[in-house]
Amino acid sequence: MSSSYDIIIVGAGIVGAACAMECARSGLRTLVLERGHIGGGTTAAGMGHVVVMDDSEAQFALTNYSRGLWLALRPQLPADVEFDLCGTLWVAADHEEMAEVYRKQGFYEPRGVHVEVLDAEAVARVEPNLRAGLAGGLRVRDDAVVYPPCAARFFLEQAMQYGAELRQAVTVKRLLSNGGVELADGSRLAADRIVNATGPWSPELTPGLPVRKRKGHLVITDRAPGFVHHQIVELGYLKSAHSMGQDSVAFNIQPRLTGQMLIGSSRQFDAEDGGVDHAILDRMLRRAFEYLPGLKDLSAIRTWTGHRAATPDKLPVIGPTVVSDRIWLATGHEGLGITTSLGTGRLLADLLLGRPTAIPSDPFLPARFEKGGASHG
Amino acid sequence: MTEPRSRFDIVVVGAGPAGLAAACAAAEKGKRVAVVDDAPSPGGQIWKGEQSRLSIPQAQKWIERFRRSGATLLDRTAVIAAPEPGVLLAEHPEGAREIEWSKLIIATGARELFLPFPGWTLPGVMGPGGLQALVKGGWPIAGKRVVICGTGPLLLAVADGLKKQGATIAMIAEQAPMSRVAGFGFKTLRHPGKLVQGMGIFARLRGVPYRCGVWPVQANGGEQVNSVTLADGSNQWTEKCDLLACGFHLVPNVELPLAMGCELAGGCVRVDANQLTTVPDVYCSGEPTGIGGVDCALTEGQIAGYSAAGSDDQAAALSNERAGWHAFRLAMSNAFALREELKSLANPETTFCRCEDVAFGRVKAASGWREAKLLTRCGMGACQGRTCGAAAKFILGWGMESVRPPLLPARVGNLTRTNR
Ligand SMILES: Cc1cc2nc3c(=O)[nH]c(=O)nc-3n(C[C@H](O)[C@H](O)[C@H](O)COP(=O)(O)OP(=O)(O)OC[C@H]3O[C@@H](n4cnc5c(N)ncnc54)[C@H](O)[C@@H]3O)c2cc1C
Ligand SMILES: Cc1cc2nc3c(=O)[nH]c(=O)nc-3n(C[C@H](O)[C@H](O)[C@H](O)COP(=O)(O)OP(=O)(O)OC[C@H]3O[C@@H](n4cnc5c(N)ncnc54)[C@H](O)[C@@H]3O)c2cc1C
Numbered sequence: 001m002s003s004s005y006d007i008i009i010v011g012a013g014i015v016g017a018a019c020a021m022e023c024a025r026s027g028l029r030t031l032v033l034e035r036g037h038i039g040g041g042t043t044a045a046g047m048g049h050v051v052v053m054d055d056s057e058a059q060f061a062l063t064n065y066s067r068g069l070w071l072a073l074r075p076q077l078p079a080d081v082e083f084d085l086c087g088t089l090w091v092a093a094d095h096e097e098m099a100e101v102y103r104k105q106g107f108y109e110p111r112g113v114h115v116e117v118l119d120a121e122a123v124a125r126v127e128p129n130l131r132a133g134l135a136g137g138l139r140v141r142d143d144a145v146v147y148p149p150c151a152a153r154f155f156l157e158q159a160m161q162y163g164a165e166l167r168q169a170v171t172v173k174r175l176l177s178n179g180g181v182e183l184a185d186g187s188r189l190a191a192d193r194i195v196n197a198t199g200p201w202s203p204e205l206t207p208g209l210p211v212r213k214r215k216g217h218l219v220i221t222d223r224a225p226g227f228v229h230h231q232i233v234e235l236g237y238l239k240s241a242h243s244m245g246q247d248s249v250a251f252n253i254q255p256r257l258t259g260q261m262l263i264g265s266s267r268q269f270d271a272e273d274g275g276v277d278h279a280i281l282d283r284m285l286r287r288a289f290e291y292l293p294g295l296k297d298l299s300a301i302r303t304w305t306g307h308r309a310a311t312p313d314k315l316p317v318i319g320p321t322v323v324s325d326r327i328w329l330a331t332g333h334e335g336l337g338i339t340t341s342l343g344t345g346r347l348l349a350d351l352l353l354g355r356p357t358a359i360p361s362d363p364f365l366p367a368r369f370e371k372g373g374a375s376h377g
Numbered sequence: 378m379t380e381p382r383s384r385f386d387i388v389v390v391g392a393g394p395a396g397l398a399a400a401c402a403a404a405e406k407g408k409r410v411a412v413v414d415d416a417p418s419p420g421g422q423i424w425k426g427e428q429s430r431l432s433i434p435q436a437q438k439w440i441e442r443f444r445r446s447g448a449t450l451l452d453r454t455a456v457i458a459a460p461e462p463g464v465l466l467a468e469h470p471e472g473a474r475e476i477e478w479s480k481l482i483i484a485t486g487a488r489e490l491f492l493p494f495p496g497w498t499l500p501g502v503m504g505p506g507g508l509q510a511l512v513k514g515g516w517p518i519a520g521k522r523v524v525i526c527g528t529g530p531l532l533l534a535v536a537d538g539l540k541k542q543g544a545t546i547a548m549i550a551e552q553a554p555m556s557r558v559a560g561f562g563f564k565t566l567r568h569p570g571k572l573v574q575g576m577g578i579f580a581r582l583r584g585v586p587y588r589c590g591v592w593p594v595q596a597n598g599g600e601q602v603n604s605v606t607l608a609d610g611s612n613q614w615t616e617k618c619d620l621l622a623c624g625f626h627l628v629p630n631v632e633l634p635l636a637m638g639c640e641l642a643g644g645c646v647r648v649d650a651n652q653l654t655t656v657p658d659v660y661c662s663g664e665p666t667g668i669g670g671v672d673c674a675l676t677e678g679q680i681a682g683y684s685a686a687g688s689d690d691q692a693a694a695l696s697n698e699r700a701g702w703h704a705f706r707l708a709m710s711n712a713f714a715l716r717e718e719l720k721s722l723a724n725p726e727t728t729f730c731r732c733e734d735v736a737f738g739r740v741k742a743a744s745g746w747r748e749a750k751l752l753t754r755c756g757m758g759a760c761q762g763r764t765c766g767a768a769a770k771f772i773l774g775w776g777m778e779s780v781r782p783p784l785l786p787a788r789v790g791n792l793t794r795t796n797r
Contacts, residue, residue, distance in 0.1 A: 037748045040751060149752060168744075222758075263789070278458065278461065278466075278782075289793075295790075297788060298789050300789045300792055301786050302782075302783075303781050
């Protein structure tokens with residue numbers, strides 16, 4: 001098969017879009033295939049919090065690297081990407097969670113992440129709508145908020161300026177281990193390398209890939225500017241969000257540049273249906289009211305759901321599959337894919353071109369899973 | 378005062394003609410019936426305020442019958458979600474309400490269709506139905522010069538009402554061609570009630586220019602509308618006005634049926650001979666099944682009420698009457714079909730989505746409704762595309778999107794269900 005493209009990227013979510021931007025910028029002849037709308041999958045459902053996290057060294061490395069790339073890109077971002085450097089406020093409800101504040105401080109500071117420990121009074125001062133009696137919090141100044149679908153569109157526009165092509169309304173049926181893809185209409189497109197960037201749908205094209213759909217709910221309010229000023233996340237988040245087993249909710253609220261409040265979030269496995277589940281919505285909102293009693297009186301205009309692509313070790317899968325070095329993966333970003341899209345794009349392009357990577361790539365390689373990318377036709 | 382949780386045999390959503398008729402029919406059969414409505418009193422759009430005004434005999438008759446029927450009115454109660462089968466979640470000024478039902482009758486009516494044209498967002502430009510409601514609520518209109526334009530029988534009814542309150546109706550501009558409107562008038566001969574009503578209105582509107590085949594192209598003014606430019610295909614001219622009432626007939630309110638999973642056909646809820654939707658135990662009557670007017674709504678409402686109460690015979694006895702109103706409904710939709718010219722009134726700069734202030738040019742550049750939403754925020758505001766979504770459907774041929782809770786903007790606290 002003669003290859004007219006160096007690389008075909010399947011999926012135009014924010015991850016596929018960032019990969020396309022980096023590949024095309026590096027001079028690769030790039031084609032992006034998307035069955036629906038640009039950023040119309042999980043990217044349209046995600047909160048858009050650009051956040052540094054510290055669950056593991058690898059997660060920290062990727063989120064911190066990515067956040068740096070966002071900050072560097074900031075001057076070029078069009079207004080509709082709604083970039084807002086509002087920072088994150090991790091709130092501690094009690095002394096146990098306050099210990100977590102100090103642990104985080106101890107982790108971040110030596111690694112060069114600017115953080116501030118806030119006591120109870122300072123938390124009340126910076127976010128007066130939080131209930132009284134919280135223990136304190138940790139403010140991470142350089143975290144931000146974006147509007148993900150327009151960010152994905154911007155990345156693709158950049159990619160196209162570097163010569164990438166985009167085809168929409170194209171469904172890929174199969175990835176071919178000898179390079180190329182088979183489309184739903186049976187036709188084939190050839191390329192040296194294929195990237196599966198189909199997010200929660202990636203196991204459909206790469207059977208055996210240990211990526212599971214993890215459903216989340218969000219509620220958005222009408223404009224209420226100034227109700228909160230930071231993205232506020234409870235520290236109980238760490239306990240609930242990462243207990244892989246059962247359904248969980250955690251308090252998480254985001255001020256949008258529009259003045260709206262975006263309220264999250266929930267996590268559920270084995271809930272493939274896209275409908276709103278009122279039982280979990282109930283729990284999620286009650287949790288939020290515990291922190292922000294005044295939230296009850298804002299006006300809600302829409303509730304929606306999305307599916308995160310979750311992996312067993314909570315890290316994305318970036319790099320060549322074990323079965324075919326022509327088939328690559330850029331998926332499994334769970335609840336951090338907006339943040340880590342930019343780092344993923346860089347890492348993928350560096351690996352493809354054999355360049356040194358800015359952060360270690362091993363923790364993200366598909367090879368870490370025994371059956372990482374099992375059978376391809 | 379209503380309870381946070383209540384349960385009824387039959388719950389009717391909407392207290393307009395269709396809902397009242399359904400409630401009467403079912404309650405008179407001995408069922409425990411509740412009618413849920415956002416408004417403080419029964420009557421819906423057309424009979425708003427009739428319980429105290431006593432101006433429409435037909436309204437009086439039905440409101441009186443409803444009072445005696447034993448049905449409960451849950452007023453100031455807006456249905457915001459259907460959290461699980463057999464349960465509605467609603468919002469009341471005092472808090473969330475959960476209403477359980479064994480059978481549900483949806484009678485949510487319709488809203489006005491607005492199409493964007495330059496100047497349509499100027500203060501003083503509003504829907505004829507909206508203006509009528511304002512005036513009924515005591516808004517002073519006497520001495521104001523009003524141009525009424527758009528389409529449908531509502532234009533005449535509103536002109537009549539405004540004139541009675543002392544407004545000067547400068548012109549009624551109906552977009553449908555004379556040939557079609559005249560044909561419609563002839564067809565209504567088969568429906569004597571309608572004809573008398575129509576003749577009464579025409580007599581009272583003597584002296585008011587009623588022009589067919591005329592439509593608005595621009596509303597003019599700085600702070601406030603002061604004139605409207607009209608067109609008839611060969612000429613354009615300007616009419617001075619203090620207020621411009623403009624509406625392009627009605628769009629069925631199908632958010633609740635969609636949230637329940639009811640199938641639609643041609644934008645209206647699909648029902649069988651008993652007014653039963655494609656979802657078991659969920660009935661629908663009145664405008665959501667097709668824009669048919671008050672008499673059609675009353676008949677469909679009674680059929681739904683009798684069927685839901687198990688009186689299929691009484692429901693069946695009304696099927697001929699309903700067939701007559703359905704013929705009228707079809708004639709009306711043919712007569713007042715929207716002309717192609719109305720699709721190109723908006724400029725690229727014309728506001729398309731009022732909530733989010735999105736211009737038509739940006740919306741039109743998208744490949745469809747969902748892309749427009751995601752990339753321009755069109756339809757993402759408080760009204761969730763109730764206005765611009767309907768316009769996009771006509772102008773751009775885009776399908777409307779799926780609904781998500783809340784069905785109307787609601788207090789966040791009311792999205793959590795009452796404690797059990
Ligand atoms: C940062 C951010 C801010 C946002 N702000 C707003 C805002 O201010 N206002 C606003 O309205 N939206 C906002 N959105 C949400 C956005 O418009 C969509 O609602 C979001 O993409 C989720 O889509 P959806 O599933 O609700 O519905 P859609 O985008 O309409 O549809 C997506 C898919 O979900 C399916 N779906 C819809 N309803 C159901 C259901 N009941 N059961 C099963 N499947 C269903 C549809 O069939 C469709 O295939 C925002 C999104 C983001 C990321
Ligand atoms: C409720 C919720 C909140 C979140 N909050 C945040 C947050 O605050 N911060 C953060 O960083 N992340 C957040 N995330 C995670 C983030 O949204 C995702 O990690 C990210 O959007 C993943 O992007 P993606 O490009 O991998 O996937 P997607 O956006 O899902 O893109 C995959 C694309 O592939 C296409 N596709 C699928 N199959 C095929 C096929 N066979 N052929 C062609 N095309 C195909 C799809 O149509 C889709 O457009 C959140 C997620 C959820 C659900």
